[in-house]
Amino acid sequence: SACSSRFVRSQLHPMWQEPLEMPGGERQSPIDISLQKSVFDPNLKPLVTQYDPRTCQQVWNNGYSFLVEYDDTTDKSTLRGGPLEDQFRLCQFHFHWGENNTWGSEHTVDRHLYPAELHLVHWNADKYALFEEAIMEENGLAVIGVFLKVGKRHEGLQKLVDALPAVRHKDSVVEFTKFDPSCLLPESMNEYWTYAGSLTTPPLTEAVTWIILKQAIEVSHEQLAVFRSLLFTSAEEEVQKSMVNNFRVQQPLKGRTIRSSFS
Ligand SMILES: COc1ccc(C[C@H]2SC(=S)NC2=O)c(OC)c1
Numbered sequence: 001s002a003c004s005s006r007f008v009r010s011q012l013h014p015m016w017q018e019p020l021e022m023p024g025g026e027r028q029s030p031i032d033i034s035l036q037k038s039v040f041d042p043n044l045k046p047l048v049t050q051y052d053p054r055t056c057q058q059v060w061n062n063g064y065s066f067l068v069e070y071d072d073t074t075d076k077s078t079l080r081g082g083p084l085e086d087q088f089r090l091c092q093f094h095f096h097w098g099e100n101n102t103w104g105s106e107h108t109v110d111r112h113l114y115p116a117e118l119h120l121v122h123w124n125a126d127k128y129a130l131f132e133e134a135i136m137e138e139n140g141l142a143v144i145g146v147f148l149k150v151g152k153r154h155e156g157l158q159k160l161v162d163a164l165p166a167v168r169h170k171d172s173v174v175e176f177t178k179f180d181p182s183c184l185l186p187e188s189m190n191e192y193w194t195y196a197g198s199l200t201t202p203p204l205t206e207a208v209t210w211i212i213l214k215q216a217i218e219v220s221h222e223q224l225a226v227f228r229s230l231l232f233t234s235a236e237e238e239v240q241k242s243m244v245n246n247f248r249v250q251q252p253l254k255g256r257t258i259r260s261s262f263s
């Protein structure tokens, strides 16, 4: 599906370099989630996800992460509720991680770094006809961020981990079906922070309502090591570069309010 951000690659340096600053960006991502700056909002509703595993299509390496892509031509896999007024369609999910278990997440909580972060990307299908439209609009996207921490092996993630060697190089794709991304969500879906932000790679558009879940999911050290076995580089390139540290540097809050769904 078009949400796979194929055209974004050309704007990124071959290696994972800090994407160009968004000129005059007032609501850039990622940020540190400072607990004392967060404001409890009792009007925030529970998140409602309805994912149909039959919409899962493929996993591919786009040269800066690996994306699991969903058929977003119908309302079969959706997100609504929480801070959202409209219904959003799941189009892909991907991860950001570090070269070791010390860092890797894009967001932090009181400066606490996690080894990785999952992004479930949804676009506003009530207001826009296409993903490409939605990424240019301030209420166009809703991304659920889930922190990963090292612990017991994540059985649901293992099916995806087993598929990764097939997409080791940039631009490789492999069929990947019947995967329900709900298995990657923590038990507690009603504790989250939300703020107005942006894409964290070019085009860096300020289109994202971020929903960052408080509860991290546990994955094993070995599972993260398979993430790190992927490459930024295509099979033809002489020098192979490990796909690690594919996160953006944090951006200024610029007066934004971070709301929490819990006190
Ligand atoms: C052209 O549209 C794009 C481009 C890039 C990404 C991926 C970025 S944005 C994010 S969140 N995390 C990432 O790595 C998109 O995802 C919504 C959408």
Ligand SMILES: [Zn+2]
Binding pocket: 094, 095, 096, 119, 200
């Ligand atoms: Zn991301």
